[in-house]
Every structure is written in C-alpha cells, then in structure tokens.
Amino acid sequence: MIEALPGEGVPGEQILGELRELRRADLPTHGGRLFAYVYDPALDGLDDLARAAYAISAHVNGLDPTAFPSLLAMENALVGAAATLLNGGGPAVGSVTSGGTESLILAVKAARDSRPELTTPRLVIPSTGHAAFAKAAHYLRVALDVVPVGADLRADPAAMAAAITGDTVLVAASAPSYAHGVVDPIPALAAAAAERGVRFHVDACFGGWVLPYLRRLGADLPEFDFAVPGVTSISVDLHKYAYAPKGVSILLHRDEALRRPQYFAYAGWPGYTMINPVISSTRSGGPIAAAVATLRSIGDNGYLQLAGRTREAVAILAAAVEATDGVRLFTPPETSVVCLTADDPAVDLFVLADELAVRGWHTQPQMSFAELPATIHLTVTAAVRATAGEFAADLAAAVAAARARGPVVLPEALLAAAGALTPEMVTPELVAGLAEGLGLGGGDFTRMAAVNSLLDVTPPALREALLTGFLSLLQRPAPATE
Numbered sequence: 001m002i003e004a005l006p007g008e009g010v011p012g013e014q015i016l017g018e019l020r021e022l023r024r025a026d027l028p029t030h031g032g033r034l035f036a037y038v039y040d041p042a043l044d045g046l047d048d049l050a051r052a053a054y055a056i057s058a059h060v061n062g063l064d065p066t067a068f069p070s071l072l073a074m075e076n077a078l079v080g081a082a083a084t085l086l087n088g089g090g091p092a093v094g095s096v097t098s099g100g101t102e103s104l105i106l107a108v109k110a111a112r113d114s115r116p117e118l119t120t121p122r123l124v125i126p127s128t129g130h131a132a133f134a135k136a137a138h139y140l141r142v143a144l145d146v147v148p149v150g151a152d153l154r155a156d157p158a159a160m161a162a163a164i165t166g167d168t169v170l171v172a173a174s175a176p177s178y179a180h181g182v183v184d185p186i187p188a189l190a191a192a193a194a195e196r197g198v199r200f201h202v203d204a205c206f207g208g209w210v211l212p213y214l215r216r217l218g219a220d221l222p223e224f225d226f227a228v229p230g231v232t233s234i235s236v237d238l239h240k241y242a243y244a245p246k247g248v249s250i251l252l253h254r255d256e257a258l259r260r261p262q263y264f265a266y267a268g269w270p271g272y273t274m275i276n277p278v279i280s281s282t283r284s285g286g287p288i289a290a291a292v293a294t295l296r297s298i299g300d301n302g303y304l305q306l307a308g309r310t311r312e313a314v315a316i317l318a319a320a321v322e323a324t325d326g327v328r329l330f331t332p333p334e335t336s337v338v339c340l341t342a343d344d345p346a347v348d349l350f351v352l353a354d355e356l357a358v359r360g361w362h363t364q365p366q367m368s369f370a371e372l373p374a375t376i377h378l379t380v381t382a383a384v385r386a387t388a389g390e391f392a393a394d395l396a397a398a399v400a401a402a403r404a405r406g407p408v409v410l411p412e413a414l415l416a417a418a419g420a421l422t423p424e425m426v427t428p429e430l431v432a433g434l435a436e437g438l439g440l441g442g443g444d445f446t447r448m449a450a451v452n453s454l455l456d457v458t459p460p461a462l463r464e465a466l467l468t469g470f471l472s473l474l475q476r477p478a479p480a481t482e
C-alpha cells in the first residue's frame, strides 16, 4: 500500500523505489509475452527517448494552443503524419485525442451534431465493432443498431445497408476488428453509406498504423483508408501499433467541414471562452511529445521493419496453434491478431489460458458471444518475434496440462444461484461474497478459469453488473489506519 499524502514529504529516491516495487505486481510490459494491453517494438533506447520527450512537455497545457504553440505544432505534425499514412493528405484534418475510445466518441459526436434536426440519431455498427461505440452511443444518447456479422466474422454490407434509416448519422466498421483481427469490407460499406448520404467511420484504432505496412509487405488486405470513396473519418491509435506511450490517438476527418461539429464552444460564462476539439479541456503535452519522439525515432522504414517482424511472429504463433492437437485457429490470421479456440471438449479454453500464464504467456480469454465460442486472443507486436519460437513447446505443454486438469466444473449450487440472479440483485455485499468464494479476495488473478467459466455462462447484462460491482470493490482506498 502506498500513502499518497504523507505528513512530511518523502525523498525522491525512496518514492521511485516504492513505485518500482509496486510495478513488480504488473504483467510484463516488455519481453514479448503479453498479448494484450501493451505494444512493444523492442527497440533499444526508445523508452528512454519517449520518457525524456514526455518530461519536456509534461506541464504544457493543450487548453490553449495560442499560449503553447509547441503543442499545436506537435499535434499538427502527428495529424499530418496520420493523414499521409492513411491517404488523406491535403484536405484531411484531425485532432489528437487521449485514446481510441475518445476518438470514437468524438466521431459519433461530430456525426450526431451534424444532424441537429434529428430527435433520435442512430449509429450502425457490425456486432464485432469495438465496445467503445456502445459507450459513445450511451454517453451521447445515440441509438445503437448492431448488425450481426457474417460467418467470416466480417460486417455484412447488405445487412448493414439495410440497417441504415433516415435517422442514421453514422455507419462504422473496423480495420481490423479487435477480437479477431479481421478487416471489414470497407469499400462496400462506405459505398452503401455514401449512397444514403451518411457519414462512414473506419475504426482503425487498433490496426491503423500497421495495416498500411502489412499491405506494403504484400499482405492481401483490402483498402480501408481515405483512398476508399465514402470514408469520412478514421481513428488510429498511436499508443497501439505506432508504439507511443499511452494516451494518444488520432481522429481524422476527410475535410474541415466534416470536423466542424466535433468542436465544443462556450462563451456563456464570465471566464475564458472555452473552445475544445476533444473531450478534455486541460490536457498534458507529455503524451503528445512522447508520440512525436517515437514516430520520428522509428520513421517510416522503421515501421515497415516492425510490421515485418510482427508478420513473422504471427506466422510462427499460428503454425504453433495449427500443430497442436486440442486447439485450432478460430480464423486465419490476416493482420496482427492470432485468435484460437479449443477443438476438443477435454481442453477447457479458460484452463488453457491459466496454464499459458503459468508458463509466462499472458493471453486474453474472450467469452462466447451469440453463436461464437469462447476464444483466446493474442495481440502480436514486433517484440514477439524474439519469443515466438518458444511458444509452440509451451502451448503443447499448456494444452496437456489443461487436459490433465480437465474442464472447470462449477458447483451446481453456484450455477443455480447465478442462474437466479438478475442485474438489479447485484449488491456490493453479494459481489464481495462471490469474489471471496471464487478466491479473488487476496488480489491474486493468476488462476481465473473458474471465474471466467462462470462469467461465460452469465448473460451479458448480469456479467456487466457483476464486473462493475467487482471493479467498484477494488477501486476504493484502503481504510485509514491510526
């Protein structure tokens, strides 16, 4: 536990030691064995550079670019680089946001506010669209129309077109989707939206900085950017495959007029007139300077090489999955995601994820959804090229161990109790009791198979309530000690 406000200040060296000690509990952000949350190019010296750049601009405030022209220059440079990479150079404009979710919220806001006459603006997405679209719809009171994807896990252009109504302000799709790493058929979808005069957003938050390079390397991937007529906006996260430290995404619009309703302006109070392109008003220049340093240090050729390493790592991991009895690729990997599932009832995927973690491979289990089975997701970055060769043996051992342990069998009483629960019945006491019963009380999250199995059979609304309750349990200060 760390005391944030001691009576007397504490020496810097001691504080840094405490922070390092705290970090020891985290998953490893470097080393090519964590397949979610972090993106590692494994380039010597890059972290130090980004840190130094961050420090230079940490106290610069993005609230007013006329006061801090350094930030304006850096933001324009980042937006320009993204626009060029995504074939929007020239008329395309954009904003630097804090992350993919903020970029998507703002894309939806701009679309909504471009049609002020509508009382029920609507957003159309495929069922594989990122959860941040649901968050945007929720925050902005835009109705969400979710269209099932086809058997190939891609948005279905005919079904998406059929979902467009006179109230639709935005149609969106992914390039690629997070869960499976597949690219939606952007040209057909954008054409359908354009035909109805509706904005079309490409969520390239995840892959927007690696897809252009994979295409340059010869990967058979469809066009997905401003080269496609009808694409009106694109989001791309620099804190993903551009390998910048956390806190930077770009939202691009094809032209200035499309961006205009993204701004919020308010002069109706006695203080300064607030004009914000993004959700935050005061914001640090640190992440933006770190992103500029990262892009300039790696450069276009560097990104091409990193994409090449990522591609090789994907191929090695995919071959390991194919060579292992008991698991199979859920879909052929076409970008930077390897997604696998079990093909033997004796192999419980959630037990397998635990067994991989025990062997130092931290993957992301994905619950079953509609007709889709549970899967394990691996976000592959360039750092994985160095470790990928060790994966096959550990995967085989983990599958054997999962077989030996057998599938999770949840106690009948627990299943019955969970089956009778509704989201309204989820109280803090119930969540605390459940967490204790499932062994989560001590803060050790390495053996999660039982928890995941229970969540997997829990309807989405109840799962949301349980996990909200659990996070709320975690996110509170320790009781004060005398």
Ligand SMILES: Cc1ncc(COP(=O)(O)O)c(C=O)c1O
Residues within 6 Å of the ligand: 098, 099, 100, 101, 102, 104, 130, 132, 174, 176, 177, 178, 203, 204, 205, 206, 207, 237, 249
């Ligand atoms: C396709 C896609 N869109 C949006 C997001 C949200 O990004 P963030 O977590 O930076 O808010 C993600 C994150 O993984 C993503 O993969």
